[in-house]
Amino acid sequence: MLELLVLLVCGSILISGVLAVLLRNMMAAMVSAGLASLFAAVSYVLLAAPDVAMAEAAIGSGLATLIFLYSIRKTGGEGLGDE
Amino acid sequence: MSRVFSLLAVVAFGVIFGSLVAGYSERQSLSDLAIYYLTHVPADLGAPNVVTGILISFRGFDTLGEVAVLFMVAASVGLLLAEEVSGKPPARKSSGSRGKEPSELVRTGAEIVLPLVFVFGAYVIMNGHLSAGGGFQGGAVVASGVMLLMLADPRGPIHHGFLSVTESLAGVLYVSIGIFGMVFAGGFLDSRILPLGEFGAFFSAGAIPLISALLGIKVGAELSVVIDRFRS
Numbered sequence A: 001m002l003e004l005l006v007l008l009v010c011g012s013i014l015i016s017g018v019l020a021v022l023l024r025n026m027m028a029a030m031v032s033a034g035l036a037s038l039f040a041a042v043s044y045v046l047l048a049a050p051d052v053a054m055a056e057a058a059i060g061s062g063l064a065t066l067i068f069l070y071s072i073r074k075t076g077g078e079g080l081g082d083e
Numbered sequence B: 001m002s003r004v005f006s007l008l009a010v011v012a013f014g015v016i017f018g019s020l021v022a023g024y025s026e027r028q029s030l031s032d033l034a035i036y037y038l039t040h041v042p043a044d045l046g047a048p049n050v051v052t053g054i055l056i057s058f059r060g061f062d063t064l065g066e067v068a069v070l071f072m073v074a075a076s077v078g079l080l081l082a083e084e085v086s087g088k089p090p091a092r093k094s095s096g097s098r099g100k101e102p103s104e105l106v107r108t109g110a111e112i113v114l115p116l117v118f119v120f121g122a123y124v125i126m127n128g129h130l131s132a133g134g135g136f137q138g139g140a141v142v143a144s145g146v147m148l149l150m151l152a153d154p155r156g157p158i159h160h161g162f163l164s165v166t167e168s169l170a171g172v173l174y175v176s177i178g179i180f181g182m183v184f185a186g187g188f189l190d191s192r193i194l195p196l197g198e199f200g201a202f203f204s205a206g207a208i209p210l211i212s213a214l215l216g217i218k219v220g221a222e223l224s225v226v227i228d229r230f231r232s
Helices: A002-020 A027-044 A051-073 B002-023 B032-045 B050-058 B060-087 B090-095 B106-127 B137-152 B160-184 B209-232
Strands: none
Touching: A002 B106, A051 B209, B032 B050, B032 B137, B050 B060, B050 B209, B060 B160, B060 B209, B090 B160, B106 B137, B106 B209, B137 B209, B160 B209
16 A cells, blocks of 8 residues: 555656656746655655655755746746747 | 767666666665664664754764755855846846735735744754754745745845844854864764753753754755845
8 A cells, every 4th residue: 555655656756757847838847846846755754754855845845946936037938938 | 969968878877777776675674874873872862863863963064064065055146146136227126026916815824824834843943853853854944934924025025134143153053062062072063962861851862952953043044045045
């Protein structure tokens, strides 16, 4: 049961990581990257490392996402556009 | 050409990590190092939470290095971004990001959640030696509270001078506790300069709660300054 849950969470990390790379919309990609880090925090809890999970959830999915948000807003990038 | 190189890099990583995964087998017993830590952290340091005991005492020098790296990040972000802002004409700054007000939901939610976030951060910092958490994690939680504050009130001022003084003071006290450890106990950052106290009590585990609190203040202040630099 626990292994299934860990596999599910790891799959979610992979999917949101790939989405963060592939998505054209900067905001969506940013949220996706934050989501990957949130799922990583969940996987740390499942693997019995709550100390690391706390830091990952606060820094990885909270602060880093906000820094991305401010940077995107400052550079005014809505997306990469068409190549 | 660049595609070929990327493909080669991916294949090389695949080979390296593939061999790591293939050679992995789960340990059936604890390693000698783990047994040493699991017996000596509760016995010698009086801390039920082994992870924080290791981070603050046995690997205290590593933690000091981590905090120093964070300090360098804060300093370089300040150097790069503060200069850029002062060079810009103020008119351009007010045109873009300042147009949007945060929604009612964010403002009201922040009013309710913020005290809880800060209390939780303080709890995580001060109970690092008893339950999961510690200075670094709690400082990050406090900084995410500051982040929510900035989201709810984008024009609210953050006093950089106060944060810098607090952070430097915490750093100085942290290093002086380390030197006290050299004088009165076994070595640099030895937490046994204070009495160990009753195992599992709030005031126990020597200087670990004190170091944890200083770390939390330092990390929280540094991260808040970094976010605020990106905001302005």
